[in-house]
Structures are given as structure tokens and as C-alpha cells.
Amino acid sequence: MVKRNTCVFISGKGSNLRNLIKKSREYVFPIKISLVVSNKANAKGIIYAKRNSIPIVIINSKNRYFEKKIFYNLKRYNIKLICLAGYMKIISKKFIQDFKKPILNIHPSLLPKYKGLNTFSKVLKYKEKKTGCTVHHVNEKLDSGKIIIKKTFFISKSDELENLQTKTQIMEHKAFPEAIVKLYRYV
Numbered sequence: 001m002v003k004r005n006t007c008v009f010i011s012g013k014g015s016n017l018r019n020l021i022k023k024s025r026e027y028v029f030p031i032k033i034s035l036v037v038s039n040k041a042n043a044k045g046i047i048y049a050k051r052n053s054i055p056i057v058i059i060n061s062k063n064r065y066f067e068k069k070i071f072y073n074l075k076r077y078n079i080k081l082i083c084l085a086g087y088m089k090i091i092s093k094k095f096i097q098d099f100k101k102p103i104l105n106i107h108p109s110l111l112p113k114y115k116g117l118n119t120f121s122k123v124l125k126y127k128e129k130k131t132g133c134t135v136h137h138v139n140e141k142l143d144s145g146k147i148i149i150k151k152t153f154f155i156s157k158s159d160e161l162e163n164l165q166t167k168t169q170i171m172e173h174k175a176f177p178e179a180i181v182k183l184y185r186y187v
């Protein structure tokens with residue numbers, strides 16, 4: 001099985017990173033996590049990269065050349081796919097155009113509903129009956145690229161912000177690997 005070199009971008013907890021590393025060990029899973037980029041030096045998720053001896057690039061997004069640094073490393077590690085997993089920076093138009101290969105993002109709502117931040121409080125505020133997560137291609141508009149997969153669950157009356165988040169993450173850990181398999185299914 002050809003495993004595409006993949007870079008995961010994170011800013012925080014890294015549970016999706018952890019899950020993708022685990023999945024990538026399966027023989028038939030089409031990617032290998034070859035690089036992790038974090039814009040936070042103290043992101044908890046970095047530990048999963050360290051434990052698995054995956055190279056890490058920490059970037060300082062206040063430096064105007066930070067995307068150049070990322071790009072240099074993407075080339076260096078021959079990266080064919082980028083997965084944004086809780087990366088809290090907007091990727092520039094130039095970066096998307098220059099990379100030319102797929103960039104996927106995971107978002108904790110059923111897009112096109114509730115783009116951007118604070119999705120769980122919006123879901124509760126508007127008394128949604130269901131919610132979930134979406135994996136989509138990244139384009140120049142926020143949370144607007146072509147959708148690959150969505151996973152849904154029904155909200156119960158007792159659900160509050162915290163457990164909505166927990167339930168959504170359980171869905172995310174299924175959705176991201178499935179979206180990657182789907183991406184390469186006919187390639």
C-alpha cells in the first residue's frame with residue numbers, strides 16, 4: 001500500500017492527531033503522518049508527535065514569513081496531504097494555491113451551518129435537534145470547501161456544552177479517517 005506523506009496542523013489538544021497516528025499504523029490506511037506543524041509551542045498534541053518520533057515544526061505566526069517556513073518543511077518531507085486538526089489559524093490564499101495538493105479540515109458542526117468559532121453554544125442557542133462534524137476540502141473561504149463527509153447525532157435534552165463537545169469528538173475520530181480513505185479510494 002502506497003502511504004502518502006501527510007502533515008497534520010494543530011494548535012491544541014491533538015486528539016485528532018493522536019487518532020490519525022493510530023489509524024495510519026493500519027496496513028491499508030492510505031497515509032503516513034510524516035510531519036506535525038503547531039503554531040503553539042505548548043500545544044498538548046505535540047506529545048503525540050514526540051511519542052511517535054514524528055518531526056515537529058513550531059511556527060510563530062507573528063513572524064511574517066511563517067508560511068514560508070511551513071512550505072520549506074512540506075517540501076523537505078515530500079508532503080502530499082495536509083490535515084488541519086484544530087489548527088486555529090487561517091491558511092492564506094497564496095498558501096492554498098501554491099501547495100496544489102489536498103488540504104482537509106475537520107469542523108465541529110454540520111456545515112454549512114455554524115462556520116467559525118463557538119459552534120456548540122450556537123447549536124444550543126438555536127435549539128438544533130442534531131449536530132455533528134464535517135470533513136471538507138479547504139478553499140479560500142472559511143469552512144466553505146467541498147464536503148467529503150459528515151457525521152450526525154441527535155442532541156438530547158440533557159446535553160450541555162461540554163458533552164456536546166465530547167460526543168462531537170467521538171464522531172470526529174471516525175469521520176477524519178473515513179474522509180481520508182474516501183479521498184484516495186479511486187486514486
Ligand code: GRF
Nearest residue numbers: 013014015016086106107108
Ligand atoms: C476539533 O473539535 C475540531 O473540529 C476543531 O478543533 C478541535 C480539535 O480537537 N477544528 P483536537 O485538538 O484534535 O482534540
